[in-house]
Amino acid sequence: MGPASFVPDNRVLMNFDIAKEAKGPGGPQTRYFIADVSDSVLEISFYWAGKGCADDPPTLNGPLISAISITPVPQRSALWRKLKKALTITLPSSVVVLLLLLTFMWKMGWLGKRELREIQIGQDKHVTLQELIGATRKFSSKMEIGRGHFGRVYKAELKGGQTTVAVKRLSTHSKEKVEELLNEFYALKSLRHENLVQLLDAYFGEGLHLLIYEYMPNLSIADAFFGSKSRLKFNWENRFNICLGIARGLDHLHEHPRLKMVHRDIKAENILLDAALNAKISDFGMASLYTEEEQLMIIKVEAPNGHMAPEYVVQGFVTSKVDVYSFGVLILEIVSGKKNAGYKFNHESEYLLDVAYVANKNGSLVDLVDKNLSGIYDAKQAITILTLAVMCTNISPTLRPRMADVVSVLVGEKTFEQINPPIVDDHQLNVAMARGKCTKADSSTSTDVTSRA
Numbered sequence: 001m002g003p004a005s006f007v008p009d010n011r012v013l014m015n016f017d018i019a020k021e022a023k024g025p026g027g028p029q030t031r032y033f034i035a036d037v038s039d040s041v042l043e044i045s046f047y048w049a050g051k052g053c054a055d056d057p058p059t060l061n062g063p064l065i066s067a068i069s070i071t072p073v074p075q076r077s078a079l080w081r082k083l084k085k086a087l088t089i090t091l092p093s094s095v096v097v098l099l100l101l102l103t104f105m106w107k108m109g110w111l112g113k114r115e116l117r118e119i120q121i122g123q124d125k126h127v128t129l130q131e132l133i134g135a136t137r138k139f140s141s142k143m144e145i146g147r148g149h150f151g152r153v154y155k156a157e158l159k160g161g162q163t164t165v166a167v168k169r170l171s172t173h174s175k176e177k178v179e180e181l182l183n184e185f186y187a188l189k190s191l192r193h194e195n196l197v198q199l200l201d202a203y204f205g206e207g208l209h210l211l212i213y214e215y216m217p218n219l220s221i222a223d224a225f226f227g228s229k230s231r232l233k234f235n236w237e238n239r240f241n242i243c244l245g246i247a248r249g250l251d252h253l254h255e256h257p258r259l260k261m262v263h264r265d266i267k268a269e270n271i272l273l274d275a276a277l278n279a280k281i282s283d284f285g286m287a288s289l290y291t292e293e294e295q296l297m298i299i300k301v302e303a304p305n306g307h308m309a310p311e312y313v314v315q316g317f318v319t320s321k322v323d324v325y326s327f328g329v330l331i332l333e334i335v336s337g338k339k340n341a342g343y344k345f346n347h348e349s350e351y352l353l354d355v356a357y358v359a360n361k362n363g364s365l366v367d368l369v370d371k372n373l374s375g376i377y378d379a380k381q382a383i384t385i386l387t388l389a390v391m392c393t394n395i396s397p398t399l400r401p402r403m404a405d406v407v408s409v410l411v412g413e414k415t416f417e418q419i420n421p422p423i424v425d426d427h428q429l430n431v432a433m434a435r436g437k438c439t440k441a442d443s444s445t446s447t448d449v450t451s452r453a
Contacts, residue, residue, distance in 0.1 A: 044068065119212060120201040121165050127158050129203060132212070136167055145219060146269070151181070155215065165200060166216065170209040181209055184284040190259050195249030197272055197282040216280065218273035221330075225268065226339055234337075236377035238277050239370075243331045243385055244410050245279035246271055250327060251403040253281075254320040262288045262318055266326035267307045268333060288318060306341040306351060311397055321397035327406070328392025332356055335385055337370035353393055360390050384409060387416065 012033050021029050118126040127135075135156035136143050146153040151170045158165065170181050181204075188199035203210040218224050221242070224232045234242075246266075253261045263270075264286040272280045309325035311317045329340050332352055340352040352368075359365045365386040369377055388409060394400050401409075401419050408414035 119203060121158055121163055121212065122200065125159070125163060131158065132156055132167065139169055164215040166213040168211040168213065178209060180285040181211065183287060185211060187261060187284040187287050191253060191256060191261065193249060193252040195245045195252065195280055197280040216272035217275050218277060220269050221271045221273065221334065222268035224273055225334065225337060236373055239334050240378070240381050240385070242277065242279045243334055246281065246327060246330065247403055247407045247410060249279070249281040250323050251407050254323070254403050259289060262320050263323050264288060264318060266323050266330060268330060271330070309397065310395055319397060320403070321400045324392045324400045324403060327403070328389045329353055331385055332368070332389040335370065335382065336368045337372060356386070356390060
């Protein structure tokens with residue numbers, strides 16, 4: 001007797017008699033099942049009901065399952081789900097599969113007029129594909145608001161300007177790029193969080209591949225902090241909350257109980273800001289799943305941009321500590337208001353990170369705080385963030401803190417000693433308190449936030 005099978009938690013087979021159904025060795029048998037999937041994850045379980053095949057005749061030994069094929073079907077109404085079940089009972093399996101395949105092709109816009117395809121743009125809000133394309137002015141350069149790893153992003157105003165969304169269009173149609181777009185689609189569908197940009201819908205059709213996101217009115221950190229047209233002013237509270245939001249988003253990716261993920265491309269261009277200046281991580285085209293057992297994976301190395309960890313650039317090794325390194329560089333940019341690459345110091349061009357290491361060695365990290373703040377900032381938080389930036393960019397991945405520990409330090413739940421920092425030095429504290437005007441009356445600083453990395 002064969003195993004009991006569950007898809008995903010519903011029993012679909014019980015004591016399946018392989019010998020009887022196969023009618024002898026070499027007789028393949030196919031079974032079709034339909035399952036409702038949540039969070040884009042399908043779980044299939046097999047439990048052996050007997051004592052195995054050790055005592056079975058030799059002719060019955062061998063694999064029970066040679067292949068599993070999964071065909072995604074768009075979610076429809078309760079009536080449609082009942083119809084599928086009825087079809088499964090009354091029609092031959094081949095006809096059922098054909099109907100489901102045709103339905104999927106229609107849903108994807110491969111059959112019929114694609115302008116009839118409805119796109120979700122919010123809670124109970126839908127538009128046709130043609131309306132969405134029209135809202136981008138047929139992907140006009142005037143509506144372009146950004147460029148991702150493999151596509152351009154356009155602003156689309158719909159419903160008479162009442163709803164605005166962001167539309168990412170794949171710039172090429174290579175198999176590799178389409179897979180990356182699908183990677184981003186499934187990542188965002190499965191890893192919802194307040195500090196991850198929300199994916200509303202997607203369209204994968206012949207010659208056109210789109211992702212539809214919530215619209216971020218303040219665009220990216222790169223635009224808001226370093227864009228020539230930006231009129232935004234960031235006080236200290238804004239900057240601290242942005243750093244904390246990014247840390248929480250990365251912590252969610254790294255510590256998710258089911259789908260741990262490395263983003264691999266954390267930089268100012270990929271952190272978006274909503275109307276309240278809340279940070280949201282975007283562009284998951286390069287993201288990679290990993291497990292605790294897979295401490296190192298060799299992957300395709302992208303061109304370095306000053307945010308990539310050295311072990312990733314040189315050897316192609318990636319773990320969650322790659323994101324930690326990129327986070328350290330990014331928060332240094334946010335606090336200082338300067339880009340990492342090409343930063344001018346004493347009339348010489350060098351990386352901001354190099355300047356931070358020198359300042360840390362000299363006990364003058366606080367000098368990196370943006371002068372546009374006019375000295376109005378929380379000295380305790382400033383030293384905490386700058387020290388974390390140095391720790392996160394340690395050349396050794398094992399000495400970088402986990403993002404969970406970074407969040408704990410930022411919110412005051414842990415000290416640097418509790419996450420194994422280097423030697424504590426209170427000279428940083430004296431400099432910070434002398435030069436920084438705390439915005440909170442109770443911002444007394446202890447030596448646990450002044451450790452030298």
